Amino acid sequence: MEPQRKRRKTEESDTFLWEVLPVLSxxxxxxxxxxxxxAAPIINKKDTSHLVKKLAAMYPLEGLQHxxxxxxxxxxxxxxxxxxxxxxASDLNSKEExxxxxxxxxxxxxxxSDCTGLGEPFLVQIPAFPPLTRPQFEEASRHWPTSFHEDxxxxxxxxxxxxxxxxxxxxxxxxxxxxxAAKAGKEEGMASVGALIVDPxxxxxxAVAHDCRNSPNPxxxxxxxxxxxxAHGQGGGAYNYKKxxxxxxxxxxxxxxxxxxxxxxxxxxxxxxxxxxSGLPYICTGYDLYVTREPCVMCAMALVHxxxxxxxxxxxxxxxxxxTKYKIHTKKDLNHRFEVFKGVMEQDCQKLSQx
Amino acid sequence: xxYNNEILGRGRNxxxxxxxxxxxxxxxxxxxxxxxxxxxxxxxGDVFExxxxxxxxxxxxxxxxxxxxxxxxxxxxxxxxxxxGGCGSVLDIPADDLPQTGAPFKCISGYRxxxxxxxxxxxxxxxxxxxxxxxxxxxx
Ligand SMILES: [Zn+2]
Ligand SMILES: [Zn+2]
Numbered sequence: 001m002e003p004q005r006k007r008r009k010t011e012e013s014d015t016f017l018w019e020v021l022p023v024l025s026x027x028x029x030x031x032x033x034x035x036x037x038x039a040a041p042i043i044n045k046k047d048t049s050h051l052v053k054k055l056a057a058m059y060p061l062e063g064l065q066h067x068x069x070x071x072x073x074x075x076x077x078x079x080x081x082x083x084x085x086x087x088x089a090s091d092l093n094s095k096e097e098x099x100x101x102x103x104x105x106x107x108x109x110x111x112x113s114d115c116t117g118l119g120e121p122f123l124v125q126i127p128a129f130p131p132l133t134r135p136q137f138e139e140a141s142r143h144w145p146t147s148f149h150e151d152x153x154x155x156x157x158x159x160x161x162x163x164x165x166x167x168x169x170x171x172x173x174x175x176x177x178x179x180x181a182a183k184a185g186k187e188e189g190m191a192s193v194g195a196l197i198v199d200p201x202x203x204x205x206x207a208v209a210h211d212c213r214n215s216p217n218p219x220x221x222x223x224x225x226x227x228x229x230x231a232h233g234q235g236g237g238a239y240n241y242k243k244x245x246x247x248x249x250x251x252x253x254x255x256x257x258x259x260x261x262x263x264x265x266x267x268x269x270x271x272x273x274x275x276x277x278s279g280l281p282y283i284c285t286g287y288d289l290y291v292t293r294e295p296c297v298m299c300a301m302a303l304v305h306x307x308x309x310x311x312x313x314x315x316x317x318x319x320x321x322x323x324t325k326y327k328i329h330t331k332k333d334l335n336h337r338f339e340v341f342k343g344v345m346e347q348d349c350q351k352l353s354q355x
Numbered sequence: 356x357x358y359n360n361e362i363l364g365r366g367r368n369x370x371x372x373x374x375x376x377x378x379x380x381x382x383x384x385x386x387x388x389x390x391x392x393x394x395x396x397x398x399x400g401d402v403f404e405x406x407x408x409x410x411x412x413x414x415x416x417x418x419x420x421x422x423x424x425x426x427x428x429x430x431x432x433x434x435x436x437x438x439x440g441g442c443g444s445v446l447d448i449p450a451d452d453l454p455q456t457g458a459p460f461k462c463i464s465g466y467r468x469x470x471x472x473x474x475x476x477x478x479x480x481x482x483x484x485x486x487x488x489x490x491x492x493x494x495x
Contacts, residue, residue, distance in 0.1 A: 216389055218399065219382070219421050228375050236374025238386075283374055296456055297448060298420030301441070305376040305417060319455040321420075326446065328416065333445050335438060 019160040023323035023340040025330035034125040036089035041080035041119035059087035066130035068145040184246035185210025195222035195291040207249040223299035294320030300328040314349025364388040381418040411471040416441035419448035423457035433471025
């Protein structure tokens with residue numbers, strides 16, 4: 001489901017021609033599923049609490065705690081102001097039904113005394129799962145009242161209002177550098193894709209890369225180059241990029257920090273130590289990646305292995321693995337998850353493919 | 356990596372030496388094939404299309420993506436990789452519909468799987484002695 005953008009644009013987004021939107025997990029971004037249920041009018045309002053108790057015992061609606069059992073009748077002129085869910089359609093033995101709506105007596109096991117107080121049943125759709133986002137809540141509520149525990153952060157993010165003007169200016173500054181790198185790569189005969197890894201805590205660029213797939217190694221996509229440049233900066237690395245001056249890194253190994261003593265805040269040093277002390281080089285812990293287009297599945301998984309913090313990309317790609325074909329960053333089975341945002345300087349990034 | 360009955364590349368995990376978390380055995384072996392192509396004046400595209408990868412553990416999602424991009428036709432592996440496996444365990448990259456990501460490939464699994472599992476256990480023990488026990492067990 002596409003996030004709704006009906007709200008008038010705020011002052012902040014007016015100065016940018018692009019909007020940054022989160023790439024959320026399937027369960028947050030999908031439409032909602034419904035179950036069929038039988039509801040019936042409550043003839044006398046005074047019986048409501050008695051009927052709720054009786055039906056809850058007879059048909060407990062297990063796993064549907066988000067469903068409100070009673071709702072106000074939508075027809076204002078109805079003689080019965082309240083309606084109640086009797087049971088799920090699946091609670092009945094379907095063979096007996098043959099597609100027609102059963103009588104209230106049949107629903108209540110032909111027990112004459114229990115039927116008093118309820119009108120004839122009708123079919124309704126009720127949401128199968130609790131809504132997780134405001135759009136899901138609104139869709140659910142159109143069918144049957146549902147409780148909703150709003151995650152304000154998700155609501156704000158879906159409206160494209162998660163980031164301040166200053167934060168968007170920072171994103172633009174970084175993405176402009178990725179676009180420059182992409183252009184430099186194109187000059188070298190590569191795909192026009194650029195990437196950048198930054199340490200957001202100190203607002204510093206640590207590595208800039210462009211695609212190198214037309215070098216002897218076809219797997220050197222911009223993201224793979226960028227990750228390897230970070231490894232170089234930490235005293236490792238697998239490839240040599242001397243031929244490509246637009247691919248460069250800033251040394252970030254602990255000895256460098258110590259030599260330059262006060263030049264960088266200690267927050268970064270400690271996170272670096274945490275990453276290396278474990279014996280595993282989770283080299284991108286705490287870092288953000290900016291890339292002009294959505295990474296492929298190889299690059300997306302390389303970012304999981306490298307423990308990236310967040311990814312910002314410009315345009316989607318047809319086999320992209322951070323939203324289009326897969327959502328690698330939200331997969332619960334993997335041991336690292338990260339946030340992904342799309343749309344940063346979307347049009348400028350789009351233009352790169354026409355170079 | 357075997358081409359015309361000749362081993363062109365033989366890799367092992369080099370993540371620690373390179374401080375690059377993407378240096379899995381497959382990626383290292385691929386680089387050796389590329390080097391061989393360079394030295395023998397062969398087109399890597401032609402060579403990879405006729406090369407079989409033998410690997411002890413199911414390639415991860417990243418490596419499976421790389422193998423697709425190179426159009427390797429066949430991968431033979433020992434045991435499954437429940438944590439990262441990209442050839443059926445977590446995702447099925449060789450079979451999925453990814454027209455812009457090289458070509459689909461075939462997999463043969465289970466060859467000497469028990470030994471592969473033992474080796475993997477040893478590897479994780481060495482790799483990270485601080486890893487919680489429960490996590491270490493999860494991956495067999
Ligand atoms: Zn890629
Ligand atoms: Zn791998």
